[in-house]
Amino acid sequence: MMDSFTFPGLTTRVVFGAGTMARVEEEVRRLGHDKVMVLSTPHQKGDAERLAANLGGLAAGIFAGAVMHTPVETTEKAVDAFRGSGASAVVSLGGGSTTGLGKAIAVRTGADQVVIPTTYAGSEMTDILGETAAGEKTTRRSPDIRPETVIYDIDLTLSLPVSLTVTSAMNAIAHAMEAFYAPDRNPVVVLMCRDAMVAFRDGIPRLIGDPQDRTARTQALYAAWCCSTALGYVSMALHHKLAHVFGGSFDTPHAETHAILLPYTTAFNEAAVPDLLRPIAEAFGGGSAGGGLWDFAQSVGSPLSLKAIGIEEADLDRAAAIAVKNAYANPRPIDPGSIRELLQAAWEGRRPGD
Numbered sequence: 001m002m003d004s005f006t007f008p009g010l011t012t013r014v015v016f017g018a019g020t021m022a023r024v025e026e027e028v029r030r031l032g033h034d035k036v037m038v039l040s041t042p043h044q045k046g047d048a049e050r051l052a053a054n055l056g057g058l059a060a061g062i063f064a065g066a067v068m069h070t071p072v073e074t075t076e077k078a079v080d081a082f083r084g085s086g087a088s089a090v091v092s093l094g095g096g097s098t099t100g101l102g103k104a105i106a107v108r109t110g111a112d113q114v115v116i117p118t119t120y121a122g123s124e125m126t127d128i129l130g131e132t133a134a135g136e137k138t139t140r141r142s143p144d145i146r147p148e149t150v151i152y153d154i155d156l157t158l159s160l161p162v163s164l165t166v167t168s169a170m171n172a173i174a175h176a177m178e179a180f181y182a183p184d185r186n187p188v189v190v191l192m193c194r195d196a197m198v199a200f201r202d203g204i205p206r207l208i209g210d211p212q213d214r215t216a217r218t219q220a221l222y223a224a225w226c227c228s229t230a231l232g233y234v235s236m237a238l239h240h241k242l243a244h245v246f247g248g249s250f251d252t253p254h255a256e257t258h259a260i261l262l263p264y265t266t267a268f269n270e271a272a273v274p275d276l277l278r279p280i281a282e283a284f285g286g287g288s289a290g291g292g293l294w295d296f297a298q299s300v301g302s303p304l305s306l307k308a309i310g311i312e313e314a315d316l317d318r319a320a321a322i323a324v325k326n327a328y329a330n331p332r333p334i335d336p337g338s339i340r341e342l343l344q345a346a347w348e349g350r351r352p353g354d
Helices: 020-030 042-058 072-085 096-109 162-180 187-209 214-233 238-250 254-270 278-284 289-299 315-323 336-348
Strands: 013-017 036-039 059-063 089-094 112-117 128-133 136-141 149-153
Touching: 013 020, 013 214, 020 042, 020 089, 020 112, 020 149, 036 042, 036 072, 036 096, 042 059, 042 089, 059 072, 072 096, 072 128, 089 096, 096 112, 096 128, 096 254, 128 238, 136 238, 149 214, 162 187, 162 214, 162 238, 162 254, 162 278, 162 289, 187 214, 187 278, 238 254, 238 315, 238 336, 254 289, 254 336, 278 289, 315 336
Parallel strands: 013 149, 036 059, 036 089, 089 112, 112 149
Antiparallel strands: 128 136
16 A cells, blocks of 8 residues: 555546447547548558548548657658648557657647557557657657547457567566556556556466467457556656667667566566565566566567577677666666676576576
């Protein structure tokens, strides 16, 4: 029980269920718009085209150029296309790359956003925008960034490949992990994070056996919503800083980077706040939160080392230097030596505590 807390309330409208993408037009018009631009990655262009066709005259165009880490040069092209289309809102269909692009357009133009996530990555419920320019990723928060409506459609996750299911879930778990010790946490978010740990723990192994298990997909998507809400309503710390370092400066894949770092950043802060991270140890076992997450990651086939995603050992010194360049709140003090040790363990893929 917390002695005191502030709960800001949840401001984003959520539509959750199966077949809910059929309600896009209803939700767009509810926001007062009659022209929208549909956003996607190049890989999901076909899905965006089908959505635009279903929207009929409501769709003013498609921009299918979203890419990882939201580079500013891509955003500038998308903003030009948005302004030229006559749209007043965006519909972002996809994972974190597409959601990020929608946010970047919104904060520059005032556009409303309807987001339709197709992974568990979790940026859709947040007021956070990470953008990459000149080889570094910067992050900012603003009410103008937070989407107005999020439509979770279980049907859209049925075809999510197993590998992406796993790394996307680990990415989401990272949001909940940091929420457990956030200085601005509150009982509502903590309860959501506890729920999410159990739902992912039970749901992901079932999805490996049967990727179209609707009950397990519902569990996983519910857990993703819980974790995304945590990311959007409390502060993040070391884990997210390191993920942004590797994504922005080394162009590593977003979900895989989060998945790999998670057991190590958890173990690092667990040394300072074991009681706050106990819900993770209780959910995943392993004797500790960091060890339990490593064991779970190994059991579901998640990548375990930075080496596996192309990071060279020689890169670790530079990464550690970038990570400590600016001060930020974290439960355990941060210094170059301890961060370098964390990164060495993550590069090698050693189980925390072994």
